[in-house]
Amino acid sequence: MLRFEELILDNNSPIYLQILRFVKQGIASGTVCRGDELPSRRTLSALLGVNPNTVQKAFRLLEEEGILESRTGAKSVICTDEAAAARICAELRESDARLAVQMLRESGLTKEGALALIDRFWDGSPERSNG
Amino acid sequence: MLRFEELILDNNSPIYLQILRFVKQGIASGTVCRGDELPSRRTLSALLGVNPNTVQKAFRLLEEEGILESRTGAKSVICTDEAAAARICAELRESDARLAVQMLRESGLTKEGALALIDRFWDGSPERSNG
């Protein structure tokens, strides 16, 4: 099951998107699968200390993406099979890669320069090749 | 001189940040240097088709970073020497790399996975390793 108590919210992006991503990552990693129930909007909002409508927004988007099934009165249920989970996993990473590539391209880097920069920054501060 | 007429604005990020980056890239590439005048807020806003205050916001930030010198009534002047230009150049790319790395790490990728993804995405759509 998803451990929402381990979801630490930050202020850099909308809360509903952080919840969305958390659920998607849970699916991508196999932590949750088809048939698993999610906590109710009210329960989760209390747990996270946010407004129920903020959770509702995230859940609504999950439903629109076909990840969640909601019936009025009943708890919401994950409805992704393994293929869908793999797709979500790929989407998560591809969207990140797309954003990263776009960002690096816009700064005028070549592909090789970008790869070198990523390589240097991954493990910590880069060597200063130039002041 | 900076050729603002070649600055194509997009809707993915705030205009004032796009202007800011354009000027910084001009400095980093040596297109402008210390002593060069920038077009007035009004002139540039008319050229770009945006509000003068949007340009003003970018220029104010440039001044706060010590890149621009403004006196009421007179045109704003670039005040970065070569060392500052080199620093800006490095900052531009390092900040991009930091953001890219952070983004890719958060999606759970390894360094090798991230490099491979960047490599695949740089020239266009990646091969689908999995459906």
Added chain:
DNA sequence: CTAACTGTATTATAACAGTAATACAGTTTT
């Protein structure tokens, strides 16, 4: 059935970012 839960919908408020319109103040040019 009833009570307590569930999801859904509506409306309102506040804060913030981005953009815009306008007025004010100083410089430059004539």
Added chain:
DNA sequence: AAAACTGTATTACTGTTATAATACAGTTAG
């Protein structure tokens, strides 16, 4: 000095995000 330019400051409008209160509707457990 006057006109035309310049930067600066104030205020306002818009959209997004987050929150909140409330009402309604369906399910589940007793």
